Amino acid sequence: MINTPPPDALMRASRAEYARRMNRVLDYIDQHLDAPLDLAQLADVANFSRFHFHRVFAAWMGETLGDYARRRRLETAAARLARGSGEPVLDIALASGFGSGEAFARAFKLQFGCTPTAWRAEAPARAAAQLAAMRSGGAAHSNPDQVHSKRDQARPRAPGDHDGSLTLFGEVEMEVHITDLPAVRVAYQRKIGPYGPQIGAFWRDAMAPWMQSHALDGQPCFGVGHDDPSITAPDKCRYDACVAVPDDFQPGALASIATLPGGRYAVARFRGQPLAIANAWTWLTREWLPSSGMQCDDRPCFERFQVATCMDPATGEFSGDICIPVRAL
CATH class of the missing domain: 1.10.10.60 (Homeodomain-like)
Incomplete structure (x- = not known):
């Protein structure tokens, strides 16, 4: 049979x-x-x-x-x-x-x-307006995907579970290091849609179970946002949930294989509430980068973390590296 x-x-x-x-x-x-x-x-x-x-x-x-x-x-x-x-x-x-x-x-x-x-x-003026919105909290409710719930009723967070809003959760303070990163072969699943709570749900519901089924839980993970949400419409933004895999790994039907390019990156360690990571990205690209003597090139930006350790269950804080590909001006 x-x-x-x-x-x-x-x-x-x-x-x-x-x-x-x-x-x-x-x-x-x-x-x-x-x-x-x-x-x-x-x-x-x-x-x-x-x-x-x-x-x-x-x-x-x-x-x-x-x-x-x-x-x-x-x-x-x-x-x-x-x-x-x-x-x-x-x-x-x-x-x-x-x-x-x-x-x-x-x-x-x-x-x-x-x-x-x-x-x-007008690029500097747009950047200044974004930073002003961060500091004033004026964009706190601009994201239609914002979760409105009491703090004691909030759902558990997951990697990448930030809503993309510009609400300021404290001043952004991160040390940035310029370093050379190796190329990484990854298996990925792609989501097309807004950068928001759906990203966390995508990791929880799609990527994490797939990783567990392929014994990849302990491997480094990467979140790759291919589009700038200040330019691309939210429903067209592309996000890849990635995990490092060995050269001979075969992903099966549910994932694809790609290579995150190596080279020089600005790497900033982030630790804080997931909602604040969007502010960290904005600070890095709009404030730190223009004064660094560096410029972003055409390789993808990404977040790097370990699924098993990136979330602090006691505080709800997320820890990971923000990696921006750079070259000299």
Whole structure:
């Protein structure tokens, strides 16, 4: 007698396989933003039918392939402009896959409501406004995902369980060290949606059980937010829950394999309430980085921690490293 998995298990496995294939496409697009994207080649990357791929992509992502690629190119360009490196706008346009400065300027203004030059010029003012909001608590209720509950009724916290708001929980004080980190092979599961309490739930409900089933509980973990929520719409933000794995590890159907690149990073040790880590990220990128003589490069930022020890059950505090890839100005 053949044992057939229950229907819900088959559905979960099917969705996981779709997610793995789509993640390969999203990663491929990010790695080739400066080049024309060929629909047939992307279908092959995903191992989907070339004839149906565009429709499958649009249904899965909620936007067409062309719209997605255009948005990612513009968001990447916006982040580069805001760094203040003085890189020529035309160079950023070409590196983002636009054939001319004029085409880039038109698309940028349509997306962000201003010219690339104005966006760059206004970057310090936007940063100052964010810091002012942190210090005044003015953005305390700006996040629709904020959990409203009495302190003694609060649910347990999990890694990454911060709501992304700018409510200030004390002044940010962290020591930052510049260090070289090795590349790390990781298995990851990806969530697309707001950076908020859903991230903690994703670790608890999806990643942690998968790690336990593969005897990975003691391995270093990494939370990779691929998008800047001040640029990318919350429902489009991508987050990877990652765990370090050996070279011969096979992830099975529910996870994918990637490599976090090594190199020079600014590493800051964070310890505090999970709600405050968003403020720490903002302080590092908006206040520390501009005065450090360094600039962020195109490698992903991430949080590094151990699942078994990152949460203090007595205080509810989270401990981990915030890692920002840097190079000299």
